[in-house]
Amino acid sequence: MRFAAVLWTAVLLVLLPGCRNGGSGEAPSSPEPFVLASPSSAVPTPSPTPDLLATPPASHVDARAWLQRALGPSGFDPPCPQRFQQAGVACTEGDVDGDGLKDLAYLLPVTLPGTLLPHPSAVFLRRGGTQKLEEFAVDLTADASPMGIAAFSLVDRTGDARGDLTYLENRCGASGCKTTVVIQTWDGTAWRDAGPADSGIANVDSVSWTGSGATSALRIHGGKLLLLRRPKQDRPAPRPRPCNWSVPATPRRKSNTTRPSTFTRHSSMPMPSSTGTRKPLSRHSNLC
Numbered sequence: 001m002r003f004a005a006v007l008w009t010a011v012l013l014v015l016l017p018g019c020r021n022g023g024s025g026e027a028p029s030s031p032e033p034f035v036l037a038s039p040s041s042a043v044p045t046p047s048p049t050p051d052l053l054a055t056p057p058a059s060h061v062d063a064r065a066w067l068q069r070a071l072g073p074s075g076f077d078p079p080c081p082q083r084f085q086q087a088g089v090a091c092t093e094g095d096v097d098g099d100g101l102k103d104l105a106y107l108l109p110v111t112l113p114g115t116l117l118p119h120p121s122a123v124f125l126r127r128g129g130t131q132k133l134e135e136f137a138v139d140l141t142a143d144a145s146p147m148g149i150a151a152f153s154l155v156d157r158t159g160d161a162r163g164d165l166t167y168l169e170n171r172c173g174a175s176g177c178k179t180t181v182v183i184q185t186w187d188g189t190a191w192r193d194a195g196p197a198d199s200g201i202a203n204v205d206s207v208s209w210t211g212s213g214a215t216s217a218l219r220i221h222g223g224k225l226l227l228l229r230r231p232k233q234d235r236p237a238p239r240p241r242p243c244n245w246s247v248p249a250t251p252r253r254k255s256n257t258t259r260p261s262t263f264t265r266h267s268s269m270p271m272p273s274s275t276g277t278r279k280p281l282s283r284h285s286n287l288c
Contacts, residue, residue: 007105018261051165056111060138063108068133088144094154094163095107096186101128105165106150109144116172119145123167136165136184143168143179151181151207158185158194159214169208171200181218242275 051120057063079102081089097103105125112120121144123136147168154163165184171175176269178200185194196218204222211217218277 022036052058056109057122058111060110060122060135060140063110063134064124064135067106067108067124069111090144090149090152092152093152095167096125096154096163097127097129097188098162099129103127103154103163105152105154107144107149109141110140112178114141117141117170118172118177119143121148123134123165125165137167137169139180141169141171142182143170147204151209155209155217155283156184156213157209160185161213162186164194167201178202179207179220179222180219181207206217 007246020068069244079090079093084091084094084106088109092105092107093102094105095101095103103125105123107121107123107268109119109121110159117140119154120140121137121142125136129135136142143151145168151166151168153166156162157164157166162185165182166181169180170181171180172178179202181195181199182193183195186192199221201220202224204220206219206221208219209216210219211233231237
């Protein structure tokens with residue numbers, strides 16, 4: 001009996017794995033791994049970098065920062081890039097200190113609401129040797145109009161063989177604005193104003209230079225147009241006013257035509273005077 005019980009137990013141990021696998025004697029296969037799919041997400045498009053030079057400056061401080069961002073550490077090639085021209089910036093080059101290096105000047109327009117200045121702008125100069133940015137027209141009185149851009153230069157105007165910074169400047173008051181030409185020359189230690197010693201001209205419509213160096217000649221056209229009366233000797237003589245008197249007509253004979261009951265006598269015809277003599281009247285008599 002003991003042997004039969006042991007044998008039966010061995011049979012059960014052999015058949016038990018097959019029952020667990022649906023009656024098959026094959027070994028159970030390992031389950032395949034199940035991977036959860038991650039939700040698909042669109043790759044975000046990076047936003048474009050804003051153009052810091054697209055916004056025009058609104059003050060002298062903004063103008064300096066705008067120019068520094070645009071130039072970078074050096075930025076002399078090309079001297080006036082396309083983005084400057086699109087923003088209305090004028091560029092000019094020359095040698096202001098005689099060191100043989102190229103210096104660049106910039107006329108930068110500024111948006112200044114509520115100002116009387118017609119074309120406010122700032123002027124900057126960057127030397128080729130020091131890369132230092134120097135400022136002019138801090139009060140934004142420089143002129144960035146087409147006429148002002150044409151007059152902006154670094155040409156020798158004093159005869160020292162060095163470039164002089166030249167630009168137009170507007171000064172406005174209660175009676176209007178006046179334009180003057182500013183010439184800044186470097187004397188080796190400081191900038192000196194070598195421009196015309198005048199208070200400006202109103203309604204300037206053209207500025208031009210002839211020659212260079214010590215032979216430079218400046219021509220400015222403008223001024224106020226005043227309505228003046230012509231001199232008395234140039235005035236036309238007044239037209240005489242005709243003088244009319246009504247005199248009864250003397251009928252001579254009857255006719256079928258109708259004659260006027262009055263006729264006209266002009267002032268040049270003689271008339272009886274108060275003394276009974278015949279005295280001709282003046283052509284421009286006031287007796288009419």
